[in-house]
Amino acid sequence: MSVRTGRRSAVGGLRTTIGALAVALAAGAAVSLPAAPAEAAGGAGGKVVYLTFDDGPSPAYTPRILATLARYGVRATFFEIGQNVDAHPALTTQVAQQGHSVQNHSWSHPDLRKLSGSALDAEVVNTDRAIRARTGRTPSCLRPPYGAVNGTVRSHAAALGKQVVLWSVDPADWSRPGTAAIRSRVLNTVRPGSVILLHDGGGDRSQTVAALPSIISTLKARGYGFATLCR
Numbered sequence: 001m002s003v004r005t006g007r008r009s010a011v012g013g014l015r016t017t018i019g020a021l022a023v024a025l026a027a028g029a030a031v032s033l034p035a036a037p038a039e040a041a042g043g044a045g046g047k048v049v050y051l052t053f054d055d056g057p058s059p060a061y062t063p064r065i066l067a068t069l070a071r072y073g074v075r076a077t078f079f080e081i082g083q084n085v086d087a088h089p090a091l092t093t094q095v096a097q098q099g100h101s102v103q104n105h106s107w108s109h110p111d112l113r114k115l116s117g118s119a120l121d122a123e124v125v126n127t128d129r130a131i132r133a134r135t136g137r138t139p140s141c142l143r144p145p146y147g148a149v150n151g152t153v154r155s156h157a158a159a160l161g162k163q164v165v166l167w168s169v170d171p172a173d174w175s176r177p178g179t180a181a182i183r184s185r186v187l188n189t190v191r192p193g194s195v196i197l198l199h200d201g202g203g204d205r206s207q208t209v210a211a212l213p214s215i216i217s218t219l220k221a222r223g224y225g226f227a228t229l230c231r
Contacts, residue, residue, distance in 0.1 A: 047224045050195045051076035051216075052167065054105055054143065055202030057084050057091035062200045064209045066098055072216045075099050077229040079143040082107035082127030084201055089134050096135040101228040104128060104139040104162065109202075111148045112156075120156050128160075141165045141230035165229055167197035173208045174199050182211040187218055195229070 051069075056062045057080055069076055078095050080102055085092045096102050106112065106123040107130075115123065124142060132138050142162040144153055149164060157164050171177070171185035186196055196215075198208050219226075 047192045047222075048227045049190055049192070049219060049224050050227055050229050051198065052079060052143075052195060052229065053077070053198050053200040054079045055084070055109070056080055056200035057088045057095065058201035058205065059088055059091065061205040061209055062088075062091050062095065065200045065205075065212060066094065066100075068209070068212050068216070069100070070098060072213070072220070074216055074226045075101075075228045076226070077101040077103055077141075078200065079103045079105035079141075080127070080131065081105050081109055081201065082123075082130045085127070085130040085134060089130075092131060092134040096137070099228075101230050102131050102135050102137070102139065103141040103143065103165070103230050104131065105143050106145050109145045111146055112144045112153045113148050113150050117152070117156060120153065121160065124157070124160050124162065139230065163230070165195070167195045169194045169196045171196075171198070173197075173205070173211070174203065176204060176207050179207045179210040182207055183214050183218075186211075186215050190219065190224075192224075 051074065053062075053065060053076060056078060062078075075098075078100055080092060080095075082104075092102060104124055104127045107126045108123065110123065112120050112123065128138050138161075140161065140163060142157045142160075143165055144157075147166050149166075154164060168191075169186055169189045171182045171189075173182045177185075182198075190196065198212070199205050200208070216226075
């Protein structure tokens with residue numbers, strides 16, 4: 001999701017792990033409690049982080065990100081847009097077959113707070129249907145576009161069986177600040193339990209693709225392991 005200035009108002013009231021909360025309070029980032037990890041790999045002394053990718057699948061960038069994750073033996077969570085799943089269904093299947101978690105990022109990337117209840121539900125349900133058709137599993141988590149959350153969004157998400165999951169580390173890669181900036185913003189902010197927001201769709205993500213190997217290799221060198229969010 002392309003995160004804009006107004007998203008930081010979504011912080012209030014969100015639950016988070018103690019480590020991620022400390023980061024969030026310091027940086028003003030949007031946070032939410034990660035679901036129980038579906039799978040973790042490595043990590044010294046329980047040092048685990050969560051790589052997440054929004055706005056895909058994208059034929060230009062998702063395969064390149066998948067190749068990098070495979071090369072380093074890392075699994076991640078992809079919050080996918082239903083329209084993109086519908087347009088590129090084989091990519092969603094590939095993401096799931098490579099062991100990553102595929103979750104709900106709405107059908108058309110609207111601000112869910114501005115929709116009627118029925119329209120909000122349709123955004124979630126239609127995306128569930130598209131993902132389930134390609135993976136055989138119904139997403140258990142929802143990441144609202146822009147991190148835009150209020151009581152209505154939360155109540156509808158809960159009624160649809162969804163946990164709202166946001167992030168605690170945001171390098172603003174959607175704004176294309178440069179490969180070095182994306183890398184340093186992640187590595188300077190990450191803590192055990194951090195949920196890292198990156199993008200594999202929604203625009204030119206070449207800088208994200210370029211930054212990812214260094215992010216992963218540096219975190220591994222620091223003793224971090226990686227886990228997927230949401231079963």
